[in-house]
Amino acid sequence: MLDSNIQFLKGVGPNRALKLQKLNIFTIGDLLNYLPVKYEDRRKVKTINEISEPGKYLLKVKLIEKPKHNRIKKNMTIIKAICKDDTGFITLTFFNNDFLMDKLITGEWYYVFGNVKIAYGKLETTNPEIESADKDWKAGRIMPVYGLTYGLSNNEITKLVKTAFEIYYNSIHNILPEEIIKEYKLTSRKEALINLHFPSDLRKYSLAKKTLAFEKLLIMQLGLFNIKNNFLKEISHIRLNNKDLAERMLAYLPYKLTNAQFKVIDEINEDLKSNKAMNRLIQGDVGSGKTVVAVYTMLVAVSSGYQASMMAPTEILALQHYATIKECIDLAGLNIKAEVLTGSTKAKERQEILRKLKDGELDIIVGTHALIEDNVEFKNLGLVVTDEQHRFGVRQRAKLSNKGNAPHILVMTATPIPRTLALMLYGDLDISLIDEMPPGRQKVITYVISEKEKERAYDFIKKHLDSGRQAYIIAPLVEESENLDLDSATDLYEELKSSYFSGYSLGLLHGKMTSGEKEEVINKFYEGKISALVSTTVVEVGVNVPNATVMLVLNAERFGLAQLHQLRGRVGRGRYQSYCILVNESKSKKSRDRMNILKRTNNGFIIAEEDMRIRGPGDFFGIRQHGLSKFDIQNIVNDVETLQQVRLLSKKIMKENPGLTGPGYQNLKREIANLFKDETIAFN
Ligand code: ADP
Ligand code: MG
Numbered sequence: 004m005l006d007s008n009i010q011f012l013k014g015v016g017p018n019r020a021l022k023l024q025k026l027n028i029f030t031i032g033d034l035l036n037y038l039p040v041k042y043e044d045r046r047k048v049k050t051i052n053e054i055s056e057p058g059k060y061l062l063k064v065k066l067i068e069k070p071k072h073n074r075i076k077k078n079m080t081i082i083k084a085i086c087k088d089d090t091g092f093i094t095l096t097f098f099n100n101d102f103l104m105d106k107l108i109t110g111e112w113y114y115v116f117g118n119v120k121i122a123y124g125k126l127e128t129t130n131p132e133i134e135s136a137d138k139d140w141k142a143g144r145i146m147p148v149y150g151l152t153y154g155l156s157n158n159e160i161t162k163l164v165k166t167a168f169e170i171y172y173n174s175i176h177n178i179l180p181e182e183i184i185k186e187y188k189l190t191s192r193k194e195a196l197i198n199l200h201f202p203s204d205l206r207k208y209s210l211a212k213k214t215l216a217f218e219k220l221l222i223m224q225l226g227l228f229n230i231k232n233n234f235l236k237e238i239s240h241i242r243l244n245n246k247d248l249a250e251r252m253l254a255y256l257p258y259k260l261t262n263a264q265f266k267v268i269d270e271i272n273e274d275l276k277s278n279k280a281m282n283r284l285i286q287g288d289v290g291s292g293k294t295v296v297a298v299y300t301m302l303v304a305v306s307s308g309y310q311a312s313m314m315a316p317t318e319i320l321a322l323q324h325y326a327t328i329k330e331c332i333d334l335a336g337l338n339i340k341a342e343v344l345t346g347s348t349k350a351k352e353r354q355e356i357l358r359k360l361k362d363g364e365l366d367i368i369v370g371t372h373a374l375i376e377d378n379v380e381f382k383n384l385g386l387v388v389t390d391e392q393h394r395f396g397v398r399q400r401a402k403l404s405n406k407g408n409a410p411h412i413l414v415m416t417a418t419p420i421p422r423t424l425a426l427m428l429y430g431d432l433d434i435s436l437i438d439e440m441p442p443g444r445q446k447v448i449t450y451v452i453s454e455k456e457k458e459r460a461y462d463f464i465k466k467h468l469d470s471g472r473q474a475y476i477i478a479p480l481v482e483e484s485e486n487l488d489l490d491s492a493t494d495l496y497e498e499l500k501s502s503y504f505s506g507y508s509l510g511l512l513h514g515k516m517t518s519g520e521k522e523e524v525i526n527k528f529y530e531g532k533i534s535a536l537v538s539t540t541v542v543e544v545g546v547n548v549p550n551a552t553v554m555l556v557l558n559a560e561r562f563g564l565a566q567l568h569q570l571r572g573r574v575g576r577g578r579y580q581s582y583c584i585l586v587n588e589s590k591s592k593k594s595r596d597r598m599n600i601l602k603r604t605n606n607g608f609i610i611a612e613e614d615m616r617i618r619g620p621g622d623f624f625g626i627r628q629h630g631l632s633k634f635d636i637q638n639i640v641n642d643v644e645t646l647q648q649v650r651l652l653s654k655k656i657m658k659e660n661p662g663l664t665g666p667g668y669q670n671l672k673r674e675i676a677n678l679f680k681d682e683t684i685a686f687n
């Protein structure tokens with residue numbers, strides 16, 4: 004029932020259905036699960052004399068005379084209606100709302116909800132919501148505010164949700180088994196949903212939130228544990244206990260590892276010699292030196308007679324890692340064969356690489372998703388490294404690891420995430436932290452400037468280019484967007500080339516280029532043939548050009564802080580003092596405050612926490628892949644207690660009832676299969 008098409012809901016025609024689809028609402032169930040982003044408290048009716056400052060208020064007023072209706076421009080009409088309550092007067096102004104003329108009846112009472120302004124002591128509100136005082140259904144309640152799409156108002160969505168509840172309330176079934184709801188003092192799913200849309204009181208609302216958080220967490224945890232149990236073998240017969248090549252590589256490195264790097268290497272070595280498969284996540288800020296730790300681990304694998312593979316989310320990164328590995332190998336004069344495999348590797352070359360991998364002629368393979376394709380086979384895969392894990396799902400990790408017989412797994416991420424989130428998303432991983440930067444690393448100096456100061460920033464860049472350094476100039480989008488006046492990288496490139504930077508060698512990098520083109524540009528930048536690189540955020544992960552000293556980000560306010568932090572991490576990688584210049588084109592205080600966080604600290608964890616505090620967790624984190632809505636994360640992330648309860652419960656269930664059999668478990672099972680529909684779930 005709940006999976007009937009949304010078109011069958013009263014009040015939804017083909018037109019509205021299309022709009023709802025833009026919000027990912029395809030079925031009745033989707034609509035009921037489309038939770039408000041916030042609420043408006045309309046429980047209290049204000050009297051006019053209580054309003055001493057502007058704000059959003061609910062009033063109950065009487066229309067005292069026939070409203071005035073005028074045309075003020077060719078396509079603009081205005082209605083002015085004067086109303087009163089027992090304590091004073093207020094003018095309601097409506098633009099282009101002609102139909103109201105028939106509805107507004109002199110002498111009638113109305114509820115009016117809107118932004119009230121005070122001008123010369125007189126109250127006024129423009130385009131408020133208005134409803135008849137005797138037919139109202141919003142006044143006196145807490146009303147939901149939904150995320151909207153073009154052509155669909157909050158009022159419309161609210162009404163549809165209300166209709167859906169009226170018709171389908173009893174079709175809302177529990178996902179959690181009854182015994183769990185009882186044991187953990189949760190509530191039924193229908194109670195929970197209705198209280199999230201139309202909270203009747205705070206206590207019920209909290210219980211509703213907790214119930215849904217519990218539900219979602221249990222689905223996630225059981226799914227993760229299931230994948231882990233079925234596809235990631237705990238016991239491994241692969242012992243990686245020869246460190247010769249790895250230690251030799253370290254001896255030839257032009258620098259000494261930091262204590263943090265050594266500590267993580269120790270933790271890894273402990274894992275590698277136990278009889279359990281390593282399953283470890285390295286969290287470390289941009290530039291903390293995760294790559295060399297990964298290379299070390301791969302060399303332990305090779306030293307011990309196994310193959311190692313490393314998967315990166317983008318071609319750029321894969322190529323960069325490959326270059327780093329090559330360099331390490333060459334410096335230490337190791338006799339090791341490494342190759343790189345990406346989507347754009349030529350067919351013939353690819354055949355050759357695949358053959359060598361299978362025959363064991365290759366020791367190390369670096370690549371993109373291309374590595375998880377079915378025809379990629381290894382002779383004896385001992386270690387799987389994935390970089391920037393949050394871009395890969397569990398399934399992909401499992402798929403790569405299944406190309407060997409329980410190989411060890413190392414995952415790296417530079418996206419610092421709060422502990423609860425980490426537990427949720429990487430619940431099955433042990434976590435190592437590289438919490439120290441290499442010494443002598445200069446702190447990147449960050450400036451926040453306004454649009455007007457942009458030219459000075461360009462001059463600043465030119466000075467650096469003149470003394471032999473290089474720079475990045477980041478534009479947010481590739482193509483002109485209809486709604487956003489973002490500088491497009493291509494336009495910006497053309498503009499800068501023919502104006503400020505004529506005479507300089509500029510390069511252009513964006514996501515729509517083929518990987519061959521990208522590679523060419525990055526190589527030129529790396530070799531210094533391009534002095535300033537105009538780019539979209541494709542450079543965000545991993546590009547490593549130590550000679551680059553300035554990172555200029557236009558429209559910086561449109562980026563997440565964590566993303567800006569990543570971008571900033573592209574400079575300050577060599578021995579020169581480096582700068583990050585953020586052009587904040589917004590005038591809001593909130594935006595300025597956000598930018599200033601970056602000025603204050605270089606610590607990615609602090610930045611992530613702050614960003615989460617200001618914008619909520621959904622924005623900076625690639626949550627889509629995990630099937631979690633913004634609501635889910637927000638709801639869950641601060642609820643450590645529930646998280647712990649669910650973890651214990653999940654472990655218990657996996658032990659006592661791993662097949663999730665029994666009548667109460669059917670829905671839970673289906674939801675897990677749904678959430679992980681791209682993954683392979685097997686309940687036996
Ligand atoms: P990330 O953790 O962001 O992946 P990288 O591994 O790319 O960082 O390292 C950033 C830079 O720091 C590289 O140029 C690397 O060679 C260098 N580096 C790594 N470890 C050290 C160290 N202990 N001392 C000096 N430089 C280091
Ligand atoms: Mg890295």
